[in-house]
Amino acid sequence: MRITRLTAVFLAVLALTLSACVHKTPPSSQNLTVHFIDVGQGDAILLDLGTTEVLIDGGEKNTGVEDYIKPYVDGPLDVMVATHFHADHIGGLINVLARYKIDNIWLNGENATTATFKTFMNAVNAEGANVHQAERGGTIRAGNLTFVILNPGLPPATDPNNNSIVLNLRYGDTDFLFTGDAENITESRMLIQSIVPIPDIDILKVGHHGSMTASSPTFLDLIKPKAAVYSAGAGNTYGHPHRQTIINLSKIGAKIYGTDVHGTVVFSTDGTGYTIKTKKQAPVIR
Numbered sequence: 001m002r003i004t005r006l007t008a009v010f011l012a013v014l015a016l017t018l019s020a021c022v023h024k025t026p027p028s029s030q031n032l033t034v035h036f037i038d039v040g041q042g043d044a045i046l047l048d049l050g051t052t053e054v055l056i057d058g059g060e061k062n063t064g065v066e067d068y069i070k071p072y073v074d075g076p077l078d079v080m081v082a083t084h085f086h087a088d089h090i091g092g093l094i095n096v097l098a099r100y101k102i103d104n105i106w107l108n109g110e111n112a113t114t115a116t117f118k119t120f121m122n123a124v125n126a127e128g129a130n131v132h133q134a135e136r137g138g139t140i141r142a143g144n145l146t147f148v149i150l151n152p153g154l155p156p157a158t159d160p161n162n163n164s165i166v167l168n169l170r171y172g173d174t175d176f177l178f179t180g181d182a183e184n185i186t187e188s189r190m191l192i193q194s195i196v197p198i199p200d201i202d203i204l205k206v207g208h209h210g211s212m213t214a215s216s217p218t219f220l221d222l223i224k225p226k227a228a229v230y231s232a233g234a235g236n237t238y239g240h241p242h243r244q245t246i247i248n249l250s251k252i253g254a255k256i257y258g259t260d261v262h263g264t265v266v267f268s269t270d271g272t273g274y275t276i277k278t279k280k281q282a283p284v285i286r
Contacts, residue, residue, distance in 0.1 A: 172271015210241025
């Protein structure tokens, strides 16, 4: 789907006019921390707000995400989101399901025939959690956090990456966008079809590990992230992140972090601003 310059301008004005409609989570007395966990070539993100914890994806199996989240999970894990069924997103969730009680599990509604998916779904069914299917325009609630679902929509995409669950979280005045492996076609569909407009984003989880098939200039110019994090394995064979993606992010002024370079990246916000800590000391990517 092609967005013309006129359409892009219209969408930008529309987003500014209606952005107040996006659900705003009022900040509490506790900081929200968002951990982009280094799981190699995969995605895993933990959000922690007091006694509320949300896990989005878990990387490949046996990458240690279940160990990483242990100091932060007090009681049941409130929400687990599997953005889509690829092994580098759901594999690690199998061990999480084995170790922790999960209250709510969100899926994108797709099925697969892979061994990893079958093992994952067996674990989901055995967990006894409330299982939900994400749909564009809906919300996911966890304690005082409310995520707006921007994808998947209808009709479903033919590529599993483009049926990734995409979530917008506004905490106070700080906006996060979690994109799974969504690519350019989904970016275009979200801009045009989104029931709730996408506001300017403070922190972007870069789509599809920084692949050249995501992070289009039009999309980035409209959401204008101040910081961007991609999750990729050091020396991976996919060429992630692609140089063009880095160029696109740099052109809109985003500070770029990657788990292959910086290790786990943690954002902490009180709703008015944020701080960034990285496990490995390295300059911001340009």
